[in-house]
Amino acid sequence: MYPEYLTESLNAVERTRPARLEKALSGQPVFPPMNEKERRDVLTKYHPDFAAGSKRPIRIGPNRGEELTTEVAEMLEAHSMIEPKLMDIHLREPDYETDLLIIGGGGAGCWAAIQAARNGVKSMVATKLRMGDANTMMSEGGMQAAVSRSDSPTRHYLDAMGGGHFENVPELVRVLTEDGPDVVRDLENLGVVWDKMDNGDMQVLHGGGTSRKRMVSCRDLIGATIMRTLMDEVKNHPDMINTREFEPAVELILDDKGQCAGAVLYSLDTEQFLTVKAKSVIITTGGYGRLHIRGFATTNHYGATGDGLVMAYRAGAKLAFMDSVQYHPTGAVFPEQIAGFLVTEKIRGAGGQPLNKDGELFVFPREPRDIESAAIIRECSPDRDMGIDTFAGRMGVWLDSPIIDLIHGAGYTRHQFPGICRQFDRFGIDIAKQPMLIYPSLHYQNGGIAINERCETSIPGLYVAGEASGGVHGRNRLMGNSVLDYNVFGRRAGQYASEYSKSVTLGKINVNHVTAHAEELVREGIDTDLVSPLILPSYTPEDVKIQQMARLGNIPARHSMLRSRFSPGERKTHL
Amino acid sequence: MQKTDHKSIHGSGKRQRVRTNMVNVFIMGKRHVVPEHATIMRAIEHAGHQIIRGAGCREGFCGACGTLYRLPGDYKLHTGLACTTLVQEGMVLAQIPYVPMQKAVYDLEKLTPDAGTIEKVYPVTFRCVACGTCSKACPQGLPVMDYIQAAMRGDIATVADIAFDCVACGLCALRCPAEIIQHEVGILCKRLTGRYLRKESRELDERLGEIRSRKFDAEYDELMAMDKKVLTKLYYDRDIEP
Ligand SMILES: Cc1cc2nc3c(=O)[nH]c(=O)nc-3n(C[C@H](O)[C@H](O)[C@H](O)COP(=O)(O)OP(=O)(O)OC[C@H]3O[C@@H](n4cnc5c(N)ncnc54)[C@H](O)[C@@H]3O)c2cc1C
Numbered sequence A: 001m002y003p004e005y006l007t008e009s010l011n012a013v014e015r016t017r018p019a020r021l022e023k024a025l026s027g028q029p030v031f032p033p034m035n036e037k038e039r040r041d042v043l044t045k046y047h048p049d050f051a052a053g054s055k056r057p058i059r060i061g062p063n064r065g066e067e068l069t070t071e072v073a074e075m076l077e078a079h080s081m082i083e084p085k086l087m088d089i090h091l092r093e094p095d096y097e098t099d100l101l102i103i104g105g106g107g108a109g110c111w112a113a114i115q116a117a118r119n120g121v122k123s124m125v126a127t128k129l130r131m132g133d134a135n136t137m138m139s140e141g142g143m144q145a146a147v148s149r150s151d152s153p154t155r156h157y158l159d160a161m162g163g164g165h166f167e168n169v170p171e172l173v174r175v176l177t178e179d180g181p182d183v184v185r186d187l188e189n190l191g192v193v194w195d196k197m198d199n200g201d202m203q204v205l206h207g208g209g210t211s212r213k214r215m216v217s218c219r220d221l222i223g224a225t226i227m228r229t230l231m232d233e234v235k236n237h238p239d240m241i242n243t244r245e246f247e248p249a250v251e252l253i254l255d256d257k258g259q260c261a262g263a264v265l266y267s268l269d270t271e272q273f274l275t276v277k278a279k280s281v282i283i284t285t286g287g288y289g290r291l292h293i294r295g296f297a298t299t300n301h302y303g304a305t306g307d308g309l310v311m312a313y314r315a316g317a318k319l320a321f322m323d324s325v326q327y328h329p330t331g332a333v334f335p336e337q338i339a340g341f342l343v344t345e346k347i348r349g350a351g352g353q354p355l356n357k358d359g360e361l362f363v364f365p366r367e368p369r370d371i372e373s374a375a376i377i378r379e380c381s382p383d384r385d386m387g388i389d390t391f392a393g394r395m396g397v398w399l400d401s402p403i404i405d406l407i408h409g410a411g412y413t414r415h416q417f418p419g420i421c422r423q424f425d426r427f428g429i430d431i432a433k434q435p436m437l438i439y440p441s442l443h444y445q446n447g448g449i450a451i452n453e454r455c456e457t458s459i460p461g462l463y464v465a466g467e468a469s470g471g472v473h474g475r476n477r478l479m480g481n482s483v484l485d486y487n488v489f490g491r492r493a494g495q496y497a498s499e500y501s502k503s504v505t506l507g508k509i510n511v512n513h514v515t516a517h518a519e520e521l522v523r524e525g526i527d528t529d530l531v532s533p534l535i536l537p538s539y540t541p542e543d544v545k546i547q548q549m550a551r552l553g554n555i556p557a558r559h560s561m562l563r564s565r566f567s568p569g570e571r572k573t574h575l
Numbered sequence B: 001m002q003k004t005d006h007k008s009i010h011g012s013g014k015r016q017r018v019r020t021n022m023v024n025v026f027i028m029g030k031r032h033v034v035p036e037h038a039t040i041m042r043a044i045e046h047a048g049h050q051i052i053r054g055a056g057c058r059e060g061f062c063g064a065c066g067t068l069y070r071l072p073g074d075y076k077l078h079t080g081l082a083c084t085t086l087v088q089e090g091m092v093l094a095q096i097p098y099v100p101m102q103k104a105v106y107d108l109e110k111l112t113p114d115a116g117t118i119e120k121v122y123p124v125t126f127r128c129v130a131c132g133t134c135s136k137a138c139p140q141g142l143p144v145m146d147y148i149q150a151a152m153r154g155d156i157a158t159v160a161d162i163a164f165d166c167v168a169c170g171l172c173a174l175r176c177p178a179e180i181i182q183h184e185v186g187i188l189c190k191r192l193t194g195r196y197l198r199k200e201s202r203e204l205d206e207r208l209g210e211i212r213s214r215k216f217d218a219e220y221d222e223l224m225a226m227d228k229k230v231l232t233k234l235y236y237d238r239d240i241e242p
């Protein structure tokens, strides 16, 4: 239920609705779409990527000198969690040995394990939380795949390239689009319950930037449906796939020939560092929403802290397109409990309208994601001050959803958006009767670790797939292409890495690159108290955090709880 | 109730200020004062805990955050998801870090979509006494017992339909007096449905045939070699299906 102080603004929305509905039904644009100059203007003035301080040059590593998103640069220029000297014994006698180590148990990671098993190679999946605690679990809308007769993989290619402003790596987009239909069949054979027509053909819908209907779906829970199917299959092969939960990787291990040869894991249960020697490694650690770039709320899961970027970068892998961040225009800001919750683009596709506190439209509802987000931020900025204050410390604008039933007929909203309805029902808001309060939410890591179509990186034996990788989407990912991404490239990574494992021989393993990283920080005069990867964000109130960091000799880190329980006196170490 | 001032980070649509009402909650028996509009998850964090086991998606999809709680003057043991349940004055709560359950290991290719399979893979399902405890425990409000009954009848598609929104938090299984593993039965039935009970797409068969016969190679080669200007023009000129 909305608090009383919003009544006046809610009434304004009701008051303006009949006129807005009339316009919507007239077939005219409900608000004039922006021209090229207006777009450029709003983007450069209000899109977070263009804000002062949003990017800065990175001072170390393979991308040295390039502008990266500031929070990413900070995280890359942080200290390692491990002291390399103390790792020696565990490198001589690794805690685990495996043919293939997969870091991250989301969609891409599970696919890699399944495909490696099909190829006869045993693997180990080390993941941060539980299997499937991942962005993959959360996707609602759908996956693009050129399955219908009126469509073709090459059309899908053209749409994806256009969406990414023609900066995407062509070879990656080709396999993305060409493997798509086979992924649909493979998933169905594993038991995914697709939305289908009576004759068995796939039900397809439009998404932002598609020229043919090619969004396949599982009601509004495609993520949970695919994720649970893949996890279940992984668990059906205990002889081939060894899973380790609550053991995130914190550094890679290399050998003396410069090949990737495993990783150091950090047990969240016992706070031990464990070494894994592996013939090849696949990073499938997903995105970075929980870095809360520029203070934004996020749609991402708890463990989305971009760890893979850090590990790979320290080991010498190159990053691509790490200067652009995708903000979804419509994240919930009220109630506070679901701040950041994704309100799918489909709502605006069905006629939903963003409105300011006077109930007036201020932007065409279906501008591209970056433009729409920037326009909402402008409306709430001091320049206009037409946003709505939630009094829980957030600003937002209305997203008028009741207009949808007036356009399409009663019951449409409940039928088409059961997941979103359920989420708001919990808090006494019926979105078919009342609008939602929304603001752009940090959604997707457009770039990542550079890969080729075999998922190889610049380091032999290191593979990357899914949201952690960069190049597939250029600087702007289209809806439905990231679910396809982790399926296509997760499967490919499993195939190519397992093949590689069959022939490679490893030399002596080490973490010398971690020492080199520490030296580089000193050489560049970088003074930081950050330790990365972050593993988990801390939502501890500041005053409590200060008390937690009072421990003698502790390195103050953002994830203080994770480090503050170490007391040198009690444990025998070489410190 | 107490009042407190909150300061939050500036920028990104967040404003400073705001007075919040506070309530008392008892996290594993210990009293903490937390904002009244907090979810259980935010309350635990507000108290200074770093959640390790007990949070995943934080939005009601993954089932990592199953929680048991009691309310003052109420004899009942309630179940809920920490990420979507609000705290209340006097709530006594504990998260469930892990639910020991055995997922059966099976080969989907060797199963058939019928009651016989349920009997073989999850025989304990047939101990159901139809008490309805599972349905009461479900934080998603699903009629869990109805799908267990459907599973016993071999109505696999109905199980898949009812269990579609299950987050597999395991709270039903934890409360079940017959020790059934409801959510795993749901997952099994969904996979059986997807694999065996749907018509295959002829259209998709054709497309896969085209890809296998390398029908699109020439077009891909042409597009990939294309000058950016030409490609851009092609893109903006393409026709869009209504
Ligand atoms: C709310 C939401 C809705 C979305 N909707 C759509 C949609 O409709 N269509 C679409 O195409 N895309 C959508 N996306 C995007 C898409 O779901 C993701 O990009 C995709 O699932 C990423 O898959 P992944 O396997 O690469 O990463 P993830 O699924 O995030 O998996 C990464 C895994 O790695 C683990 N991990 C992280 N760090 C470490 C470490 N250091 N060591 C070990 N393990 C680690 C994580 O815990 C996690 O389990 C959505 C995303 C969100 C958040």
Ligand code: FES
Pocket: B054, B055, B056, B057, B058, B059, B060, B061, B062, B063, B064, B065, B081, B082, B083, B084, B167
């Ligand atoms: S944390 Fe995923 S359901 Fe609560």
